[in-house]
Amino acid sequence: MSRERLYLFDTTLRDGAQTNGVDFTLQDKQAIAKMLDDLGIDYVEGGYPGANPTDTELFLQKPALRHARFTAFGMTRRPGRSAANDPGLAALIEAKADAICLVAKSSAYQVRVALETTNDENLASIRDSVKAVAAVGREVMVDCEHFFDGYREDPAFALACARAAYDSGARWVVLCDTNGGTMPNEIEATVREVAKHVPGDHLGIHAHNDTEQAVANSLAAVRAGARQIQGTLNGLGERCGNANLCSLIPTLKLKKEFADAFEIGVSEDRLATLMQASRTLDNMLNRAPNRRAPYVGESAFVTKTGIHASAIIKDPATYEHVAPESVGNRRKVLVSDQAGRSNVLAELERAHIAFDRNDPKLGRLVEEMKEREAAGYAYESAAASFDLLARRTLGRVPEYFDVEQFDVNVEQRYNSHGQRVTVAMAVVKVRVDGEIRISAAEGNGPVNALDVALRKDLGKYQKYIEGLTLIDYRVRILNGGTGAVTRVLIESEDEEGERWTTIGVSSNIIDASFQALMDSIFYKLVKSGATA
Numbered sequence: 001m002s003r004e005r006l007y008l009f010d011t012t013l014r015d016g017a018q019t020n021g022v023d024f025t026l027q028d029k030q031a032i033a034k035m036l037d038d039l040g041i042d043y044v045e046g047g048y049p050g051a052n053p054t055d056t057e058l059f060l061q062k063p064a065l066r067h068a069r070f071t072a073f074g075m076t077r078r079p080g081r082s083a084a085n086d087p088g089l090a091a092l093i094e095a096k097a098d099a100i101c102l103v104a105k106s107s108a109y110q111v112r113v114a115l116e117t118t119n120d121e122n123l124a125s126i127r128d129s130v131k132a133v134a135a136v137g138r139e140v141m142v143d144c145e146h147f148f149d150g151y152r153e154d155p156a157f158a159l160a161c162a163r164a165a166y167d168s169g170a171r172w173v174v175l176c177d178t179n180g181g182t183m184p185n186e187i188e189a190t191v192r193e194v195a196k197h198v199p200g201d202h203l204g205i206h207a208h209n210d211t212e213q214a215v216a217n218s219l220a221a222v223r224a225g226a227r228q229i230q231g232t233l234n235g236l237g238e239r240c241g242n243a244n245l246c247s248l249i250p251t252l253k254l255k256k257e258f259a260d261a262f263e264i265g266v267s268e269d270r271l272a273t274l275m276q277a278s279r280t281l282d283n284m285l286n287r288a289p290n291r292r293a294p295y296v297g298e299s300a301f302v303t304k305t306g307i308h309a310s311a312i313i314k315d316p317a318t319y320e321h322v323a324p325e326s327v328g329n330r331r332k333v334l335v336s337d338q339a340g341r342s343n344v345l346a347e348l349e350r351a352h353i354a355f356d357r358n359d360p361k362l363g364r365l366v367e368e369m370k371e372r373e374a375a376g377y378a379y380e381s382a383a384a385s386f387d388l389l390a391r392r393t394l395g396r397v398p399e400y401f402d403v404e405q406f407d408v409n410v411e412q413r414y415n416s417h418g419q420r421v422t423v424a425m426a427v428v429k430v431r432v433d434g435e436i437r438i439s440a441a442e443g444n445g446p447v448n449a450l451d452v453a454l455r456k457d458l459g460k461y462q463k464y465i466e467g468l469t470l471i472d473y474r475v476r477i478l479n480g481g482t483g484a485v486t487r488v489l490i491e492s493e494d495e496e497g498e499r500w501t502t503i504g505v506s507s508n509i510i511d512a513s514f515q516a517l518m519d520s521i522f523y524k525l526v527k528s529g530a531t532a
């Protein structure tokens with residue numbers, strides 16, 4: 001059975017740039033355009049030439065794309081002006097773009113209130129603008145702004161706007177749920193009606209996510225006949241965002257209903273780079289990735305419960321709707337108080353710690369881990385500490401050194417300039433190979449002072465920890481009041497760039513930090529193959 005072509009239009013660089021907190025540089029836009037092209041997107045909307053210097057420059061230096069049509073966005077001519085005499089339209093026509101997407105009002109209310117003109121003038125503006133762009137040989141499409149709200153209020157006028165665009169030569173008439181409040185059933189019914197007047201293979205959908213249904217609305221429009229979907233990477237976009245292409249693309253590729261009926265420009269190989277694309281965008285914008293994002297989020301294929309883990313190990317399909325590798329993600333089985341032997345065995349396997357399923361020590365490890373979790377440990381976030389716990393249960397961690405005593409002091413005093421300063425000092429007494437070593441250090445806080453003193457002189461082990469740095473320190477108070485317990489998580493990195501997290505729990509923050517610091521050093525020694 002032959003499949004119909006469904007076109008993907010990315011507006012990360014235009015609607016995504018309308019997200020508060022997002023500010024692309026020219027170089028960001030060029031790099032993202034290339035990444036979208038590599039992914040197999042059909043249209044990449046770069047921005048609005050003439051609206052700001054970055055976008056104007058982007059369209060002067062049009063990025064060289066191999067597959068995608070580079071698209072410029074802008075308004076139809078202003079009311080009361082001719083198309084030939086409209087500077088905004090002129091800037092669009094002059095832009096180096098393969099396609100031009102014009103935004104036009106398609107709601108009588110918006111025409112009256114926002115444009116302050118008549119319905120007839122709005123229709124004339126659509127016709128004139130589309131013809132002016134088509135006359136210079138560009139592919140033209142029209143974003144019918146507020147289409148669904150407009151159709152609810154005055155279907156004949158909304159349809160007349162869509163028809164004006166199509167009849168004047170628009171390749172695509174894109175129906176926009178601009179305010180993002182339309183429900184999927186209404187989207188489907190409306191697109192079905194519109195498809196009686198404008199052929200479906202000329203209809204597109206642009207959905208906003210204000211009711212968390214932009215993806216569902218886009219799929220509903222496709223069911224009703226639309227053949228172009230507009231969206232953004234990671235769902236960027238004005239207010240609550242646009243339809244998320246990182247959810248839509250795998251759904252279109254992997255879900256039978258769509259995969260059987262449609263072909264998209266993203267190949268299976270490129271689909272496997274989707275998570276990477278999602279992360280690259282987050283990194284560029286300095287945004288923390290959404291762990292719970294479908295398909296590409298860090299938690300999308302994670303399980304921490306014993307019942308699920310035991311089944312996943314037998315067959316991943318028991319608890320996974322698609323294979324994580326298909327989108328470049330991976331399966332993770334975590335160890336926590338919800339875990340059973342299967343989670344623990346999976347984690348041991350990941351850490352290359354040989355453990356016999358029938359070894360009674362496995363039961364002891366699970367029990368000890370659960371007791372510690374009940375006391376406040378959270379091994380799902382501290383795999384290195386779990387690794388040490390498991391090795392210790394097997395008697396495989398040498399007693400490299402012993403801290404016999406430590407002392408931490410925090411003092412506020414005046415410096416020689418008469419300024420009040422807070423100084424932390426730590427002294428650590430360590431026994432290495434039967435020999436006592438005492439080190440002292442100052443730090444910008446008590447934990448820093450303790451860390452520096454502890455790592456100052458570990459005798460024969462010093463060479464293994466020279467490249468060790470602490471890169472993150474997180475504290476959480478687990479229950480308030482006088483009985484509070486402190487959980488400390490420390491992230492470390494070594495000279496090879498490997499990172500690991502260790503944990504400490506105590507009613508005393510210094511003690512909790514000390515446990516996490518010790519685990520970090522011991523983990524590094526084990527990892528380096530140091531012997532006692």
Ligand SMILES: CC(=O)SCCNC(=O)CCNC(=O)[C@H](O)C(C)(C)COP(=O)(O)OP(=O)(O)OC[C@H]1O[C@@H](n2cnc3c(N)ncnc32)[C@H](O)[C@@H]1OP(=O)(O)O
Nearest residue numbers: 048050051052075076077078079103104105114115145178
């Ligand atoms: C739904 C969407 O996401 S649409 C995209 C929205 N994105 C942007 O607006 C970002 C880029 N915009 C800009 O840089 C500026 O708004 C510009 C350069 C386009 C225009 O700036 P200005 O000339 O200063 O106008 P301003 O922004 O104040 O107002 C927009 C004008 O466009 C008119 N307008 C709005 N939509 C349309 C349209 N589809 N066709 C014609 N004119 C329109 C408005 O009526 C308003 O006219 P007015 O100045 O006579 O009141």
Ligand SMILES: CC(=O)C(=O)O
Nearest residue numbers: 103143145146176178
């Ligand atoms: C065009 C557009 O971004 C919208 O109507 O939401």
